[in-house]
Amino acid sequence: MNPCRAEFLVEDYDLPATLASGQAFRWREQDGGWNGVIGGRWVRLRAEPGRIVAETAAPVSDWKWLRHYLQLEVNLAEIHGVFPRGDEALQTAARACAGLRLLRQEPWECLASFICSSSKQISQIQQIIALLARRFGEPVPVPAGQEPAWSFPGYARLAEVSQSALRECKLGFRAPYLCGTAQKLAAGQVDLARVAGLSLEEARAELLKLPGVGMKIADCVLLFGYGFAEAFPVDVWIMKALRRHYFPRRRVKPARLRRFIRGHFGPQAGYAQQYLFHYMRTKA
DNA sequence: TCCCAGGCTGCTT
C-alpha cells in the first residue's frame, strides 16, 4: 500500500482552529499534525506557511473529496464582507478567529456525532465517536507505525445494534436517540440525500422528524453537513454570547431570539455563529 | 461536593 501525499496552497486557513472548533470530532493532534478519517480514508494534515500538506495511507488520484471537506475554495473575505457592519462584537470575534473555516462533513456522520453531543463537552464527544468507530466501524489502512483507525459506521450498521451496546460506548440517555434515528434512516422514513435539495426550512423540518434531533442539532447538521449558510445552531455558549452582546441584563424569550437571529446575522449567519461560539469558548 | 457540558422529550402551566 503506497502512502500518498499532496500539497494545497491556502491563504487565511487556520487548520488547528478549524479542526478543533467543535464541528468535527475525529481529529487528533500528533507530532504537529492532525490525524483523522474522512469517508473511510485515513488522512494526516499538517499546516505549513501558505499551504496544507496531506498524507493518506492509500493511493489517491483525485483529491476533490479533501478539497471539498476542507472547503478550500471558500473566500473568507467575501463572507466577512456580508456580516452586519455595525456589529462590533461579531467583528471582534471574526478578527480573533481569522482563518477558521466551516468544514463540509458527510451528513450521516455529522448527524450521528451531534446526536451524541447533547449536553456533553467536546472532549467527551470525541471519546464517544472514537468508541463507536472502533466498535462498529471497519478498519481502514494506516501507514506503518500509526495507530489503527476505523471508519465511522453507517446507519445500516447502527440500526442493528442494541441500545445497551451503545451505552457501553458512553452514550447514556442518547443511546435510544441514535438507535432510533439509525433505524428510521434504515427504514427509509427519512432520506438524508434528499435533504440536500430542499429549502432550509424544509430540510430542517425533515431532520426534526428524527428522534434526538431538535433545533440545535438540526442546524448543526444543516450547517456542517449540508452547507446551509444561514443555519445558526444555538447552544449554551451561543446563548451566553447573544445575551452578553445583544440583550444585556434582559431576559429574552425564545421566539424573540429566533426573530433577532434571522433578521440580524444575514446570509452567512452560520459563519457568524461559529466565530461567536469559538470566541466565547476560547478567548472570552 | 457541586456545577456544567455544542440538548431533547414529555409534561405542566
Next chain:
DNA sequence: AAGCAGCATGGG
C-alpha cells in the same frame, strides 16, 4: 408559547 424535570457521564 414558555418553563421545567429527567435523562447518563465525566471534567473542572
